Amino acid sequence: MKNIKNEKAYALVIVLLIIVLFMGLAATFMAGSLNHAQQEKVVDTGNQAVAAAEMGTIYYSSDFERELKLLKAEMQQETQLKLNELIACIELPLGAACDSELERSTWEEKVDKEMKELYVQKIIEKSTELDALKLAAEETPFTGEQVQYHVKSAIAKKMNAAQKDVNDILVMDKAVKWVEIVLNVEGKALDSQKELTAIFQVEIPDSFLNSTETRKINTVLITEDEDLTYDKVFSFTPPTISCSELILAVKNNQAKAPYECKAQTNETLDNFLDSLDEDMDPKDFRVFTDNYTKFVCKNNCNGTDFRGINIVVNENDVGAPNNMNNLVNANLFISGKLTIGNNIINLGKKGEKQTIVVKELDVNVNLKNMYNTNFLVLGYQDKTKKAQIDWKNHIEVSNHSNFCIDIDRIYPDDLTRLEKEISFSDSGHLIYYTDFADKKFVLRNNNNSINQEMTKIYVTRSSDYSTFLENCGISMKESKIVPIEVSVPEPIGSGFGLEVEY
Structure with missing residues (x-):
């Protein structure tokens, strides 16, 4: 008898194996693609959170600088009001508290010292107001988008000319030359959070009085x-x-x-x-x-x-x-x-x-x-x-x-x-x-x-x-x-620096 060979069943098996192979490969590529897309989404969300923190840093630093300009004008007026007290003493009749050059110089030195202390105090108060914003609602810069920023903290330190904290017991020079404010801002995008640190430095002028520009008060x-x-x-x-x-x-x-x-x-x-x-x-x-x-x-x-x-x-x-x-x-x-x-x-x-x-x-x-x-x-x-x-x-x-x-x-x-x-x-x-x-x-x-x-x-x-x-x-x-000279207020310079740490 003749042996009859029927190979149709083998062809079917081969086809099925090929189909299973291709489906496996496709599933592998699809899984990789989905994983990559998820990673890109996480990265994009993180970048959005960083951008939100940057927007917050710019917003709060600009607002702080605007407040500082208003404070400088206020200090100019406060200094003049203090000097007006000295002028009132000098004007006829000459007061006992200002009838000598030493007394008048001491008075002006006292005014200068008080204005420096007041300026430092008011800058620290501005920093405290900034720190209080951590209890406020988060800022949403764009309506309808889940991007937000808010203040985490704002801490002020008094620094000397060598950039050392004057409150450090090891620091000998206690004269305040700078007030440094360390501001931490958190940005959010969906479930991602990023934090940036901005450092403001406000210079304290050497003097609030200009002794070369004087107002003459006649006492004769x-x-x-x-x-x-x-x-x-x-x-x-x-x-x-x-x-x-x-x-x-x-x-x-x-x-x-x-x-x-x-x-x-x-x-x-x-x-x-x-x-x-x-x-x-x-x-x-x-x-x-x-x-x-x-x-x-x-x-x-x-x-x-x-x-x-x-x-x-x-x-x-x-x-x-x-x-x-x-x-x-x-x-x-x-x-x-x-x-x-x-x-x-x-x-x-x-x-x-x-x-x-x-x-x-x-x-x-x-x-x-x-x-x-x-x-x-x-x-x-x-x-x-x-x-x-x-x-x-x-x-x-x-x-x-x-x-x-x-x-x-x-x-x-x-x-x-x-x-x-x-x-x-x-x-x-x-x-x-x-x-x-x-x-x-x-x-x-x-x-x-x-x-x-x-x-x-x-x-x-x-x-x-x-x-x-x-x-x-x-x-x-x-x-x-014969007039007596009284110093005039010295305009406060810009003296403001900003550094952002990522």
């Missing part, structure tokens, strides 16, 4: 003949000698200070200053001119360095045509109305103390960014002829500057506007004079109410005209006033 009674008066400020009579003739006379020892000359049409400020010998002080010269722009200005009236020379401008020459910006080291007397077609800005910003005196002022745009400048508006001899103080947009008194006005000679409407709109920064100040005991200049809020606090800080009344002029930078040879 003087006779009327020796008193500085309005008439003496504007009593200048132009000489006939030209400036070139005067310089030749000075070089030949034929003239004595203070030197006075009348600028001729062919003479300029630059040429005049260049002709002085090295041993000649420009502050000893007073130049009269009938044409300010021709004598002083080049292409425009901006950026002129007067080098301390005194310039007296004729009453009929009332205007500089456009801007009068960035004047440096000027002593400028305008015997009438100063009219500026645009701005007066950045006065004295790069120079020494300077004084500008006018009878009347009209600025078409802004008077602002005033530095190292005494700006006086004294009005006219005839008090019935009220002087104008007019500006269009802003009037601001800035660092180490005084805006001085005789309010008896100014338009009442202009004074009313000035009370509401004048602004101050750093150690800017307004000094006013009046003959009337019941007459006052105050700073007002938008609703016309008196801002008592700002008035105390930024406004000083003078009932003695000589003291008024002395505080505003006017000094005449015949004056014998």
Whole structure:
């Protein structure tokens, strides 16, 4: 018989084995893929948690820095209020607690120490407020997303100049130079949590007082003949000698200070200053001119360095045509109305103390960014002829500057506007004079109410005209006033650092 071979069953088995093999391989790849996807999800969630913690760090550090700026302005005002107590002691009659230089120096040192301690205390209070946010609800930066951040802790430490904790018993230098705040912020994304540490460092200034910039407090009674008066400020009579003739006379020892000359049409400020010998002080010269722009200005009236020379401008020459910006080291007397077609800005910003005196002022745009400048508006001899103080947009008194006005000679409407709109920064100040005991200049809020606090800080009344002029930078040879100097608050610098640890 023949053997019959049927191989169909073997083929079926082989096919089934191949199918099982491929299904096993597919299952393996699918399991790996699902595991990889799960890992990516965990990584993404962790990254989102880190990003949330970063957002929280930026948010809280920015808010802390904003609070710090407000605190610096508050400290400036607190320092001035403390100095006002010393000023009140010095003013006539001179108090027993400040009638010696040692007592006044000790008083200022006490104010400086108290302000440093108060500043450190307030920074630590801000840190405590930040730490209290750990009890608050978590912040959700994006609506509908499960991403959140919140404060875990904020701890402040007082550090010396060598970055050592002054509370450490082993540290010898206990003077606080920095306050360090260690802020821990936690970020969340779904069930993932990440934490970042931010370190703030706030610098404590070496001093809250500037002894090089002082306010003079008059404590000496003087006779009327020796008193500085309005008439003496504007009593200048132009000489006939030209400036070139005067310089030749000075070089030949034929003239004595203070030197006075009348600028001729062919003479300029630059040429005049260049002709002085090295041993000649420009502050000893007073130049009269009938044409300010021709004598002083080049292409425009901006950026002129007067080098301390005194310039007296004729009453009929009332205007500089456009801007009068960035004047440096000027002593400028305008015997009438100063009219500026645009701005007066950045006065004295790069120079020494300077004084500008006018009878009347009209600025078409802004008077602002005033530095190292005494700006006086004294009005006219005839008090019935009220002087104008007019500006269009802003009037601001800035660092180490005084805006001085005789309010008896100014338009009442202009004074009313000035009370509401004048602004101050750093150690800017307004000094006013009046003959009337019941007459006052105050700073007002938008609703016309008196801002008592700002008035105390930024406004000083003078009932003695000589003291008024002395505080505003006017000094005449015949004056014998002996003032006592009081330091002014020193603006607090930035001194803020941030470091984030991942």
